[in-house]
Amino acid sequence: HQTLKPFPKDFLWGAASAAYQVEGAWDEDGKGASNWDKFVRIPGKTFKGTTGDVAVDHYHRYKEDVRLMAEMGMKTYRFSVAWTRIFPNGRGEINQKGLEFYDHLINELKVNKIEPILTLYHWDLPQALQDEYGGWESRRIIEDFTNYSVELFKHFGDRVKYWVSLNEQNIFTNHGYHLATHPPGIKDEKLFYQVNHHANLANASVIKEFHKYIPDGKIGPSFAYSPSYAASSSPKDIMAAENAEELNSHWWMDTYVWGKYPEVAWNYLEEKGLAPLIEKGDFDLLKEGKPDFIGLNYYQTTTFEENPLEGGIGSSEMNTTGKKGTSKDSGIPGLYKTIANPNLERTNWDWNIDPQGLRIALRRMTNRYGLPILISENGLGEYDKLDADGVVQDDYRIEYLRSHIIAIQEAISDGVDVMGYCVWSFTDLLSWLNGFQKRYGLVYVNQHEEGVHDLRRIKKNSYYWYKKVIESNGTSL
Ligand code: BG6
Numbered sequence: 327h328q329t330l331k332p333f334p335k336d337f338l339w340g341a342a343s344a345a346y347q348v349e350g351a352w353d354e355d356g357k358g359a360s361n362w363d364k365f366v367r368i369p370g371k372t373f374k375g376t377t378g379d380v381a382v383d384h385y386h387r388y389k390e391d392v393r394l395m396a397e398m399g400m401k402t403y404r405f406s407v408a409w410t411r412i413f414p415n416g417r418g419e420i421n422q423k424g425l426e427f428y429d430h431l432i433n434e435l436k437v438n439k440i441e442p443i444l445t446l447y448h449w450d451l452p453q454a455l456q457d458e459y460g461g462w463e464s465r466r467i468i469e470d471f472t473n474y475s476v477e478l479f480k481h482f483g484d485r486v487k488y489w490v491s492l493n494e495q496n497i498f499t500n501h502g503y504h505l506a507t508h509p510p511g512i513k514d515e516k517l518f519y520q521v522n523h524h525a526n527l528a529n530a531s532v533i534k535e536f537h538k539y540i541p542d543g544k545i546g547p548s549f550a551y552s553p554s555y556a557a558s559s560s561p562k563d564i565m566a567a568e569n570a571e572e573l574n575s576h577w578w579m580d581t582y583v584w585g586k587y588p589e590v591a592w593n594y595l596e597e598k599g600l601a602p603l604i605e606k607g608d609f610d611l612l613k614e615g616k617p618d619f620i621g622l623n624y625y626q627t628t629t630f631e632e633n634p635l636e637g638g639i640g641s642s643e644m645n646t647t648g649k650k651g652t653s654k655d656s657g658i659p660g661l662y663k664t665i666a667n668p669n670l671e672r673t674n675w676d677w678n679i680d681p682q683g684l685r686i687a688l689r690r691m692t693n694r695y696g697l698p699i700l701i702s703e704n705g706l707g708e709y710d711k712l713d714a715d716g717v718v719q720d721d722y723r724i725e726y727l728r729s730h731i732i733a734i735q736e737a738i739s740d741g742v743d744v745m746g747y748c749v750w751s752f753t754d755l756l757s758w759l760n761g762f763q764k765r766y767g768l769v770y771v772n773q774h775e776e777g778v779h780d781l782r783r784i785k786k787n788s789y790y791w792y793k794k795v796i797e798s799n800g801t802s803l
Pocket residue numbers: 344347493494497550623649703707750756757758759760764
């Protein structure tokens with residue numbers, strides 16, 4: 327563009343977190359155990375056995391954290407509610423102390439003119455429901471997730487107008503039921519698709535209820551979209567990228583928005599005997615749960631090439647999730663295989679750095695779905711260090727965020743309706759499997775894998791930089 331359109335006046339500049347990754351206080355004030363509370367205790371599952379028992383102690387330090395947000399001028403804060411604080415066993419009697427914690431947090435945000443964005447589910451399932459009926463493996467989850475969500479709508483709906491239903495269904499099901507690296511640690515492809523069908527129904531059910539309780543609010547799921555690139559102009563590589571887009575993106579997003587599974591993916595799954603069982607009325611419910619926006623969690627793109635049916639790479643790992651290194655090959659014979667993209671630099675965690683990919687993601691989503699988009703996560707995980715002067719020189723993060731914000735402005739100038747941008751993350755937090763060494767925050771937290779630490783908060787260089795970005799509504803980058 328010769329001239330870029332300005333960011334909208336009411337653009338939601340913000341940052342995000344998730345309950346398990348920041349709160350700690352894992353068994354305080356009546357909270358029940360979640361699947362993650364259990365999983366992290368299994369030896370060998372997380373980096374150095376790190377747990378979220380304390381995390382960054384946001385449960386006790388939320389006031390200080392909100393003060394830091396306010397000082398930065400943040401317009402919005404996206405956080406998640408721990409289901410087990412509200413219903414320790416997933417359903418039944420409400421734990422008032424749990425509601426109180428989020429009441430206080432939300433009130434603190436409102437007083438400081440920070441718009442809360444509440445995520446209903448960021449992966450911490452009540453363990454009681456996993457034990458009782460397999461959690462997402464059973465259709466019973468639809469009712470329990472809806473009851474829990476409706477409680478939150480009733481209680482917080484007067485103050486909270488932006489809601490995210492499920493965070494990255496594609497990631498939590500892929501890691502939970504395909505790669506077995508997240509709870510419940512199962513590898514079962516057929517079950518993976520069934521679990522997803524239940525999650526789609528649960529998502530639609532809460533969205534449908536939401537519109538009855540909070541008619542002036544907006545709700546949508548957050549999806550980890552990693553746009554697919556073809557490795558070359560060979561039609562076979564382009565078909566491989568198309569296959570990936572169908573199976574790893576349209577499979578979820580079409581269902582959220584249109585209440586139906588895309589034909590190409592559905593036919594492939596039927597042929598393989600992997601298609602989920604559908605009951606009468608399911609598609610009606612899916613259609614009734616139309617989101618108001620799509621949440622986009624963007625980290626990277628993935629590049630694909632042809633993978634022959636006979637003799638192709640068959641790890642069958644769907645490496646389009648933005649959660650793994652991108653320099654290692656994986657694939658599904660007959661569909662695609664992933665390859666490293668020689669045009670892109672990668673982070674120390676082997677994730678592609680691709681700001682143009684964000685513009686591409688925003689345009690593709692807009693063309694296909696025509697809904698507003700909230701960028702609910704984007705950020706850089708690195709080994710930040712506190713230097714001898716007590717400063718965190720994370721200029722590489724500033725560069726990362728700056729280039730992605732430019733890409734957003736280009737997309738806005740292309741005509742994409744972007745509601746806001748949440749940096750992942752506000753403070754440093756527990757990176758699920760990577761402990762505290764992989765840091766994302768604008769604010770450093772003195773917390774490490776081993777030993778006892780004072781958890782003090784230190785503003786990184788990126789904090790001061792982002793403050794100016796917000797103040798100038800994106801004109802000072
Ligand atoms: C997103 C999740 O997938 O990526 C976050 O919603 C997560 O919860 C973030 O922390 C970064 O992933 P990781 O594995 O580097 O912590």
